[in-house]
Amino acid sequence: MVYLTRRETFNAAHRLYVQAWTEEENFAMFGKCANKNWHGHNYQLFVTVKGEPDVHTGFIIDAKKLSEVIKKEIVDRFDHQNLNEDTPYFKTIQPSTENFCKVIWNILEPLITDGVLHCIKLQETENIYAEYFGEQERKHP
Ligand code: NI
Numbered sequence: 001m002v003y004l005t006r007r008e009t010f011n012a013a014h015r016l017y018v019q020a021w022t023e024e025e026n027f028a029m030f031g032k033c034a035n036k037n038w039h040g041h042n043y044q045l046f047v048t049v050k051g052e053p054d055v056h057t058g059f060i061i062d063a064k065k066l067s068e069v070i071k072k073e074i075v076d077r078f079d080h081q082n083l084n085e086d087t088p089y090f091k092t093i094q095p096s097t098e099n100f101c102k103v104i105w106n107i108l109e110p111l112i113t114d115g116v117l118h119c120i121k122l123q124e125t126e127n128i129y130a131e132y133f134g135e136q137e138r139k140h141p
Contacts, residue, residue, distance in 0.1 A: 001050050001051070001052065002050065002051065002052065002053055002060055003048050003049070003050045003118055004048065004049050004050075004059075004060045004061060004063065004066075004115070005046050005047065005048040005049075005119075005121075006046070006047050006049075006063055006066045006067055006070060007044060007045065007046050007047075008044075008045050008047070008067065008070045008071060008074070008075055009042065009043065009044050009045070009075075010043055010045070010074070010075045010078055010079035010080075011040055011041060011042045011043060011079065011080065012040065012041065012043060012078050012079065012080065012081050012082070012083050013038045013039065013040045013041075013081070013082045013083065014033075014038065014039070014040075014041070014082065014083040014084055014090075014095040015033065015034065015035060015036070015038050015039070015084055015095075016029075016030040016033040016034055016094050016095065016096060017030060017034045038082060038084075041124050041125065043078075043100075043122060043123065043124060044122070044123040044129075045070065045074060045104065045120070045121070045122055045123075046119070046120075046121035046122075046123070047066065047070055047104075047108065047117070047119075047120060047121075048117075048118045048119040048120075048121070049061045049066065049112055049114070049115040049116065049117055049118060050115055050116055050118040051114070051115030051116060059114075060114065060115040061112070061114035061115045062114070065114075066112075069108065069111055069112075070108070073107050073108060073111060074104055074107065074108065077107075083095035083100070089103045090103075096130075097122050097124040097128060097129065097130040098130045098132075100122055100130075101120045101121070101122045101130045101131065101132035102120075102132050104120045104122065104132075105117065105120045105132050105134060108120070109134070117134070118133065119131055119132065119133050120132045
């Protein structure tokens with residue numbers, strides 16, 4: 001089994017807060033991420049596909065085609081957007097790096113037809129990233 005990763009970048013704004021909490025409670029939990037007037041991140045997205053290299057091409061998936069799918073489905077959808085306000089994905093869940101990984105997984109997973117989607121890694125800042133491997137990982141003892 002070989003793993004191929006394609007990286008793409010985009011930026012987006014968000015705010016982490018719980019409507020029912022006071023401003024103080026939100027700041028205690030989320031710090032500056034609760035800032036009323038939003039803030040942005042330069043996201044780095046790493047999409048990893050696993051499989052066996054094709055006998056003729058040597059590819060699991062054509063990295064150029066993978067890039068096109070990521071750009072069309074993720075970058076075009078989220079780049080320069082306010083995740084809370086401009087997209088339908090975070091109306092009932094926080095636009096955290098963790099939840100964003102799962103949203104991206106659910107969009108891309110059915111569209112990966114060469115190889116199998118293995119991991120969505122989303123880097124939010126230099127020091128923070130999240131990874132999602134799909135639900136099957138839960139079966140591990
Ligand atoms: Ni943030």
